[in-house]
Amino acid sequence: MGTTDGGGDIDDFDPEVITQTGCLEKGSVSSANIENNTGWFVFRAGTDGQIGFDIEALPVNPGGPITAEWDFALYGPFDETSNDNFCTIIGDGSAQPIRCNYEYNDTGFTGIGVNPVDGREGAPFVKSSQNTYDEWLNVTAGEIYYLYINNYNTNFDDEPEDFILTFTGSSVDADQNSALDCTLRDQFLGFDIVACEGDPDITLSALNSPAGSNITSVEWSVDYEDDGIIDATLPGTGSFGAELVVSSPNSGRYYVEIENNFGQVYPDHILITFYGTPELDEVRVIDDLVNSDQTDPYNIEIVPVGDGNYEYAINGGEFQDDPLFYDVPPGINTVVINDKNGCGITDPIEFLVVGYPKFFTPNSDGVHDNWNVYGVEELVNPVVYIFDRYGKLLKQIDVNIGWDGTFNGRDMPSSDYWFRLDYERDDEGVLVATSVRRHFSLVR
Incomplete structure (x- = not known):
């Protein structure tokens, strides 16, 4: 009915x-x-x-x-x-x-x-x-x-x-x-509850149990870590303490035991989880010129603060549940973390991947006019040399400016070029000389 x-x-x-x-x-x-x-x-x-x-x-x-x-x-x-x-x-x-x-x-x-x-x-x-x-x-x-x-x-x-x-x-x-x-x-407290920090109080009621209003005693307790260990006995409110008010951000598994006039006991429990606005702990760069010997592609992992039902997006792209991103472009990138329960979303947060672009277009349009190793300032004693396809040294570039695609003041033609990056890597406290040799394209 x-x-x-x-x-x-x-x-x-x-x-x-x-x-x-x-x-x-x-x-x-x-x-x-x-x-x-x-x-x-x-x-x-x-x-x-x-x-x-x-x-x-x-x-x-x-x-x-x-x-x-x-x-x-x-x-x-x-x-x-x-x-x-x-x-x-x-x-x-x-x-x-x-x-x-x-x-x-x-x-x-x-x-x-x-x-x-x-x-x-x-x-x-x-x-x-x-x-x-x-x-x-x-x-x-x-x-x-x-x-x-x-x-x-x-x-x-x-x-x-x-x-x-x-x-x-x-x-x-x-x-x-x-x-x-x-x-x-029998689960009269209802399904587990997911809420946001700052949400209104949650009231649990023992009056929905099979005992109905025929109650002689009610005992509430809580396991805040949900690890099987009861942390506290809590006072209820109302008649026989049949209600319990749970306030943000007190996540935990809440237990109740109800006894009726015939000595029958009705137990139940419910997990209440309050999620806060997502926060970024770190962007763990797995593969780039600083963190591994892999120079292409570059891979990262987004690490949020705490646990949550999160999804992630980089550089304005689509959200994904997996915090791992592959083939991330070198240079400055952005990440956004969204809580799928509606508890908030971060502003775009910048992170750096140390690497090099595969091409550049020195046509004075303000986009990709210079070639450089992005984030080169993060390396120890970096030196970058540019070679043509035949191995002729064209220039040792200023790492703060990059290469503009010229040699002795003349524009170099569209072609593949090579570079060698020499720097020192910190290997468990020991600086080890490291050299990276790769090619890229000049496009006019």
Whole structure:
């Protein structure tokens, strides 16, 4: 049995930002929004197979007419090990529903699978099809789904209406006890929570346990490092201390034990992780003229401060989850770190890769007019010599200026040229003479 009672925090779908999610849209009325007079459900697949559901409209008065018109959107599948904040990625519009329906017909049923009234099979949503059912959901055990149910007809008032939500499908037909992962009923503190430092306090409630309100004692404790060692016993608030307020940035695994009048004990725990704005610890240059004998390509690793669900981009490129970047250009580069949970993003941060460009174009356009070893000032006693393709020494360049593509005041032709870089490398406290010989191109 479910009810929508006119509630719903419109900030979950900010009506000034999120005007559409799947097939559902913000109405033309100025006060309309996607989420109002709605209900949310979460379920986890217990087995591999097929899952569907029926949403059956109920009359306000027994025997009376049905006045509700139910719409739905289904989000997922989500993976608990991903460290994503599912509510955030749904609410900010980055996760779109995989099933969605707002069609109207006169059966009083909507859902996924087969309409039990007229036998009409679900299909991919098509506007004005008057098919209120979407196609079956093929699930994998452990997947998590979020179901949003909205009563369109009473979207603008506070009149509650009831419905029945029934799960269906071959998995349910095979075994009703295993089709859904019913450990959710015992995990009354809910899923693990990912939040940002500075977010509002989080209130945990023991009142959702199987003991209900029949409580004689509640004990809260916390393992801040999540290493299996309890660090403190915490005072709860409210009747019997049944609630616990967790404030940023107190990450940890929080435990509760509830005892009822019959001496039965109900335990649960939840991991709460607060992430701060990402910070850069260092850019570890793996391969360049300073850090290895490899002179091409140049490779780096981005090292953030602390753990987080981060993604990385260099030089304005696409974000990637892997902190390793290969074939990085020599010279000054930039890196940006983004927290995928929405906890912030860094400004572009510069880092240096010591190396040389493979070509230059001395045409006085202000771009690549001089050739040099980028970051040469980071080397010890560097000297750079330029040779033509036949091995003739053309110039020992000023490492602070570079080579402008001339010899004795004359422009050299487009061709391949060689250079030799001599410098001293610090090898465990001993300066070792090092020489690099490579070629590059002059292009006119």
